[in-house]
Amino acid sequence: MNKNQNQNEQHHLYGPSSLKRRELCPGSAREERLLPDIPNEFAAQGTKLHAAIACKLDGVEMPALTPEESETVENMASFFEECIPGGGKVHTEVGLAYSYYGETLYTGTADVLIERPDVSATLIDWKTGRRAVEEASDNLQGAAYALAAMQQHGYKAVEVIFYNPVIHQVTAHTYTIEGGIEVARQIVAIIEACKDQNAPCKPGEVQCRYCKAREHGTCQAYLASVKKGVVIATAEPRAVIAKLADADLAMMIDSLAPASKFLESLQRELKTRIEFRGAPVANWTIKTTSGGREAADINQLYAAISGDVNNEEFVSCCTLSVSKVEKLFAAKKKKIGEFKTEKEAKELFAEKTNGLIVEKTPRNQLVKIGEK
Secondary structure, three states, X not given: OOHHHHHHHHHHHXXXXXXXXXXXXXXXXXXXXXXXXXXXXXXXXXXXXXXXXHXXXXXXXXXXXXXXXXXXXXXXXXXXXXXXXXOOEEEEEEEEEEEEOOEEEEEEEEEEEEEOOOOEEEEEEEOOOOOOOOXXXXXXXXXXXXXXXHHXXXXXXXXXXXXXXXXXXXXXXXXXXXXHHHHHHHHHHHHHHHHOOOOOOOXXXXXXXXXXXXXXXXXXXXXXXXXXXXXXXXXXXXXXXXXXXXXHHHHHHHHHHHHHHHHHHXXXXXXXXXXXXXXXXXXXXXXXXXXXXXXXXXXXXXXXXXXXXXHHHHHOOOOOOHHHHHHHHHHHHHHOOOOOOHHHHHHHHHHHOOOOOOOOOOOOOOOOOOOO
């Protein structure tokens, strides 16, 4: 392997999005080296949405999108507009690199970079999955992007914003040159730990989630943890669970978490084989079930039954997307020139609908202390 190949491999192994996994499992870099990516529909859709919003912001033709994808991209564009006030030059798909004592430690691509007049910048990273990301203040990916942007372009500060239009998550944090020093030390320590030929593999839900060694089934530590989880699951009858000590209960959850990911990989592979062959595999096949029913045109539906159902009764059967109504209101106000940005119009929307829109009942989610 020549020097350039070795550097490219290193940059890929230690890219900003992989740093958290490397920190939690130093041996993962060794295990993933040279393994090819395994395509999946979720990653493909994420790539498609990232390309679409970049095209929209650059004013070029977007790829063909489904109605749901178009709505997602519109939400991303609206959020982008909220970040524009204050001026600045906008760049999309910006390549970033960070060097430490002459050595390039990592490279990455920022989705959107807005250069501000005060020698600062705003960096937007789009997320399109259904899983919330770590808060920006504790997010190694965002910190790594900010560090590279400050070094490469001389910014005094970089605001990193993660926005997910699917689950409506927004988290932001501003990194400064002073704070970047500690971030650099942390990243260097992570990479050095990974380079140790005896770096341990430490399976866990977070670090195994996107690991290629897990997907390929080549990580022995992961396979051992799965086997352990399966043994526990089959050996412990449900009636015994209530009698488990706290530490044993927590240990079992940790042991079984990687197994659930392995099961997902197995099911995805089995589904792929069945679809490719067009025939059952072993005793498995694919069953198509109903996706449910929906009204293609709510106005026509009401017109068809309005003689039997009054307006109040009909409305009681309907659900409303608050975010869609809010966006509709804001877009119309901006279009007629009443407001410069949709963000300002949304503030008026909040005033007009005060008391009419309430928060849903919060959901209780099991989380491990120290994890976001």
